[in-house]
Amino acid sequence: MKKSDTLRGWALASPLALVLLAFLLLPIAMIMVVSFWQATEFAIVPAFSLENYQFLFSSPVTYKVFWATLRYALITWALTLLIGFTVAYYLAFHIRSNTAQTALFLVCTIPFLTSNIIRMISWIPFLGRNGIANQTLIGMGVIEEPLEWLLYSDFSVILAFVHLYTLFMIVPIFNTMMRIDRALIEAARDNGASGWQILANVIIPLSKPGIMIGTIFVLTLVMGDFITVRFMSGSQSANVGRLISNDIALLQYPSASATSVVLLVTVLLIIGALMRFVNIRKEL
Amino acid sequence: MSRMRFSRRSLLKTGGAALAASALPAPMIWAQEIKDVTLRQFGTGVSNLNEVAQKVKEDLGFTLEMTALDSDSVTQRAATQPDSFDIADIEYWICKKVWPTGNLQAMDTSKIKNYDKIVGIFKDGKLTPESVIAQGTAPHSVGFVEGPDSKSFAKEQTQWMTLIPTIYNADTLGIRPDLIKRPIESWAELLNPEFKGKASLLDISSIGIMDMAMVCESMGEIKYGDKGNMTREEIDKTIAIFTEAKKAGQFRAFWKSFDESVNLMASGEVVIQSMWSPAITAVKTRGIPCVYQPLKEGYRSWGGGIGLSKSLNGIALDAAYEYINWYLSGWVGGFLMRQGYYSAVPETSKEHMSPNEWGYWFEGKPAAEDIANPFGDVMAKAGETRDGGSFYERMGAVACWNAVMDENQYMVRKWNEFIAA
Numbered sequence: 001m002k003k004s005d006t007l008r009g010w011a012l013a014s015p016l017a018l019v020l021l022a023f024l025l026l027p028i029a030m031i032m033v034v035s036f037w038q039a040t041e042f043a044i045v046p047a048f049s050l051e052n053y054q055f056l057f058s059s060p061v062t063y064k065v066f067w068a069t070l071r072y073a074l075i076t077w078a079l080t081l082l083i084g085f086t087v088a089y090y091l092a093f094h095i096r097s098n099t100a101q102t103a104l105f106l107v108c109t110i111p112f113l114t115s116n117i118i119r120m121i122s123w124i125p126f127l128g129r130n131g132i133a134n135q136t137l138i139g140m141g142v143i144e145e146p147l148e149w150l151l152y153s154d155f156s157v158i159l160a161f162v163h164l165y166t167l168f169m170i171v172p173i174f175n176t177m178m179r180i181d182r183a184l185i186e187a188a189r190d191n192g193a194s195g196w197q198i199l200a201n202v203i204i205p206l207s208k209p210g211i212m213i214g215t216i217f218v219l220t221l222v223m224g225d226f227i228t229v230r231f232m233s234g235s236q237s238a239n240v241g242r243l244i245s246n247d248i249a250l251l252q253y254p255s256a257s258a259t260s261v262v263l264l265v266t267v268l269l270i271i272g273a274l275m276r277f278v279n280i281r282k283e284l
Numbered sequence: 285m286s287r288m289r290f291s292r293r294s295l296l297k298t299g300g301a302a303l304a305a306s307a308l309p310a311p312m313i314w315a316q317e318i319k320d321v322t323l324r325q326f327g328t329g330v331s332n333l334n335e336v337a338q339k340v341k342e343d344l345g346f347t348l349e350m351t352a353l354d355s356d357s358v359t360q361r362a363a364t365q366p367d368s369f370d371i372a373d374i375e376y377w378i379c380k381k382v383w384p385t386g387n388l389q390a391m392d393t394s395k396i397k398n399y400d401k402i403v404g405i406f407k408d409g410k411l412t413p414e415s416v417i418a419q420g421t422a423p424h425s426v427g428f429v430e431g432p433d434s435k436s437f438a439k440e441q442t443q444w445m446t447l448i449p450t451i452y453n454a455d456t457l458g459i460r461p462d463l464i465k466r467p468i469e470s471w472a473e474l475l476n477p478e479f480k481g482k483a484s485l486l487d488i489s490s491i492g493i494m495d496m497a498m499v500c501e502s503m504g505e506i507k508y509g510d511k512g513n514m515t516r517e518e519i520d521k522t523i524a525i526f527t528e529a530k531k532a533g534q535f536r537a538f539w540k541s542f543d544e545s546v547n548l549m550a551s552g553e554v555v556i557q558s559m560w561s562p563a564i565t566a567v568k569t570r571g572i573p574c575v576y577q578p579l580k581e582g583y584r585s586w587g588g589g590i591g592l593s594k595s596l597n598g599i600a601l602d603a604a605y606e607y608i609n610w611y612l613s614g615w616v617g618g619f620l621m622r623q624g625y626y627s628a629v630p631e632t633s634k635e636h637m638s639p640n641e642w643g644y645w646f647e648g649k650p651a652a653e654d655i656a657n658p659f660g661d662v663m664a665k666a667g668e669t670r671d672g673g674s675f676y677e678r679m680g681a682v683a684c685w686n687a688v689m690d691e692n693q694y695m696v697r698k699w700n701e702f703i704a705a
Binding site (some may be wrong): 060230248 | 356357359360363364381385429481484487489530535536537538539540548551552553693696697700703704
């Protein structure tokens with residue numbers, strides 16, 4: 001009996017384990033290996049060389065680009081958290097009927113029925129020099145000259161990120177909020193807590209796992225992005241993803257792999273640090 | 285045999301059989317077999333046109349499968365996946381990069397019927413006997429190898445050609461005359477502060493660096509030994525000048541794909557930028573004025589050709605030679621020239637163009653009546669002349685060919701710095 005349970009346990013776990021092994025661990029191992037190889041103009045040479053890492057860590061571009069990537073991630077994170085939390089709070093605590101809640105939640109997901117590249121690119125004619133935003137503002141007499149910084153700037157990159165990724169904040173936060181026992185809020189109110197005190201001492205601490213999951217989603221998505229930065233900055237800004245994609249385009253796979261490994265380690269470190277604040281598994 | 289799908293293996297087998305058959309006096313079987321051949325061609329979008337594949341089917345009977353990719357992907361595929369194609373339609377600078385991998389095979393010029401009529405640019409490098417050879421990866425310098433298995437390029441014409449030239453053109457800056465409102469004559473205008481926030485450059489390092497060099501040289505800032513093969517010091521200086529301009533907000537955006545360049549120009553985000561000839565046409569067909577501005581320092585030119593995969597042999601190889609001979613026999617040339625490109629054998633293309641089209645595109649004469657491209661879009665109204673004039677005026681004023689440098693890796697790193705700056 002005991003033995004068959006163990007067997008069954010292994011059997012049940014093995015499909016996922018095999019899938020992860022084949023499609024996650026092996027590719028990452030391959031990337032690690034290739035990152036030590038060398039490349040010439042047109043060929044990749046298996047070797048064990050630290051040259052790729054040496055170049056990466058000695059180039060000021062690397063630090064600049066990693067910092068730029070991190071900056072995009074932090075700003076996007078702060079904005080998506082603010083918006084996501086507010087929307088989730090409204091959905092969870094202000095909408096009383098279940099039907100309305102579900103309906104409004106679905107409304108949040110409607111933009112995601114189209115491709116995210118389309119959603120991103122549609123900002124371009126809107127924000128352009130002769131775009132709708134500038135024309136409207138000029139028509140209203142708010143500005144005289146079109147605003148140049150609306151498009152092909154850090155502003156447009158972050159705008160697109162926030163637009164694309166806020167839902168990834170809303171969903172997990174909404175989910176944890178829905179599971180907060182309403183009696184706790186009533187008890188807090190009965191004991192004389194103000195609305196802000198309830199928010200700060202009851203709702204935020206209990207929403208932490210959701211916030212953390214949303215944070216992980218947003219950070220990893222922004223850190224790994226290259227296409228949004230390329231289109232919305234008009235190729236004028238760089239992030240790590242673009243460094244990697246440039247290397248790949250030029251057949252520099254080993255150097256692209258080395259950059260990927262460093263990016264992976266950076267993201268894992270950030271997530272590791274976040275996990276120390278909140279034990280997601282315990283609180284789920 | 286007639287409707288059978290070929291695997292590579294069976295193709296080799298029947299290929300061998302056909303070769304044996306053709307050695308014996310039985311040509312009938314051979315003619316049947318060639319209809320079953322499928323050749324897989326890949327290359328950049330410019331010449332990978334479905335119309336060509338259709339016409340091949342009509343004229344030659346076999347099937348040509350086309351895949352269009354951007355130039356980076358083309359290089360990558362030619363270098364790393366030799367079995368994924370039979371015919372590579374690549375640019376000459378890509379050839380310089382890819383040839384040493386041994387993935388392509390040299391072509392025997394004695395099997396090329398119109399070889400003698402190919403423009404001099406692709407043979408000895410000279411358009412006319414008096415021409416000076418431009419800087420960069422000039423097509424003739426990577427056009428020949430010493431022998432069928434040679435991996436290094438020959439200094440002069442040999443019997444073994446790397447690529448059969450198919451298409452080429454001279455590139456310059458595109459401008460919006462309605463927004464600039466004054467004549468533009470020099471590459472230096474790209475960095476003129478007058479166009480602050482309204483200039484663009486293409487973000488393909490190997491071509492972008494050339495446009496940069498044309499600009500820096502015309503500003504009098506740098507004198508290059510060879511713009512197509514810069515020294516580290518020259519690269520540093522060039523990138524420094526452009527980084528400064530970028531930080532000052534000279535550029536609105538950089539573009540990587542054809543469509544991006546069209547949108548930047550058509551929306552008025554940009555009024556002066558590096559551009560490709562069909563992109564100008566695309567802007568114009570939207571009714572927006574756009575000029576492919578000839579500049580006094582000359583053009584940055586590019587050329588493409590078709591190369592054969594190393595693994596091509598037997599009947600498929602014969603089919604490929606037939607395809608090449610057909611390519612140079614005029615129909616494709618006319619088709620491409622009516623879109624504003626040049627054909628490697630202009631005199632055969634002439635037969636496939638009306639005198640008016642030939643006059644407008646090749647001779648630089650005013651159009652007698654409206655000029656339409658092969659798809660029916662009007663490219664020029666009666667009375668207009670081509671920007672830059674005739675074939676000899678345009679191709680005779682080439683300052684530099686698209687190139688790949690010895691210091692390419694260094695240049696790419698510097699380019700990344702420029703983009704990140």
